[in-house]
Amino acid sequence: MGTVLSWSGGKDAAYALWKMRESDSSVRELLTTVSADTDRASMHGVRRGLYERQADAIGLPIRFVELPGDASNDEYEAVMADAMADYARRGVERVAFADLYLEDVRAYRESRLADAEIEGHWPVWGRDTETVAREFADAFAATVVAVDDDALDASFAGRRFDADFLADRPENVDPCGENGEFHTFVHDGPIFDRPVPVELGERVTKEVGHGDATIHYRDLLAAE
Known part of the structure; x- marks a missing residue:
C-alpha cells in the first residue's frame, strides 16, 4: 500500500514515521507546505533547504506544496486537493497524519478527503x-x-x-x-x-x- 506522510519536520511526524517503519514499509514520500513568499514552512518557520537535508538524511523524497503569501483557507484546500488528486493518479492509496487526539482536526482532514480517491491514516492516534x-x-x-x-x-x-x-x-x-x-x-x-x-x-x-x-x-x- 503506497503511503504519503504529511510532514512538518517536527517531533510528531518523525515519531509517526518511526513507528510506521517498525511494521510498515509503505511510506513513499513526505509532503509539506511552504510559503511561496518566504520559502519557509508557515507554522514552523523552517527553511526549505533544511527540509531537503532532513528528507535526504531520512532517505525519502519530499514534495513541497507552495502556498501563496497569507493564503486563505480556500486557497490552502485547493492546492492540497490538487496534490491528493495527483497522488491518487500515481497509485498512492493513503496519506498518513501524525495527529494524536484532536478530534476536530481529524474530522477536518477526513472531510477534505471525503471526495478524494485516497484515504486518511492515523498511525499514532490515541497515544498518550x-x-x-x-x-x-x-x-x-x-x-x-x-x-x-x-x-x-x-x-x-x-x-x-x-x-x-x-x-x-x-x-x-x-x-x-x-x-x-x-x-x-x-x-x-x-x-x-x-x-x-x-x-x-x-x-x-x-x-x-x-x-x-x-x-x-x-x-x-x-x-x-
Whole structure:
C-alpha cells in the first residue's frame, strides 16, 4: 500500500514515521507546505533547504506544496486537493497524519478527503502524549523552533526538546504541543541515516493569523 506522510519536520511526524517503519514499509514520500513568499514552512518557520537535508538524511523524497503569501483557507484546500488528486493518479492509496487526539482536526482532514480517491491514516492516534514526548526525547534530537506566546515565553524558542524542556514547561502545555503551543525541527534519531547539523539563528517575534497569535520563532541555519 503506497503511503504519503504529511510532514512538518517536527517531533510528531518523525515519531509517526518511526513507528510506521517498525511494521510498515509503505511510506513513499513526505509532503509539506511552504510559503511561496518566504520559502519557509508557515507554522514552523523552517527553511526549505533544511527540509531537503532532513528528507535526504531520512532517505525519502519530499514534495513541497507552495502556498501563496497569507493564503486563505480556500486557497490552502485547493492546492492540497490538487496534490491528493495527483497522488491518487500515481497509485498512492493513503496519506498518513501524525495527529494524536484532536478530534476536530481529524474530522477536518477526513472531510477534505471525503471526495478524494485516497484515504486518511492515523498511525499514532490515541497515544498518550506524555508517553510519546518522553519516548521521543529519549530517542531523537530536536530543537524548538516556534512557541506561542500564550503558552510559553520567548526563552523556550531555540531550546533542545528534551527532559529538561518537558520539566520546565507549564503544566497546562501539552507535552507534545498538540494544541500548537510549540513546534520543533528534528535533526537526528532512529529514522535518520545521518544527523542534520544545525545552528541557532536569530529569534524573531511575529503576529500571525491576522493578529490572532503572537509566535516567537528561533531561526535554524544549516551547519557543516
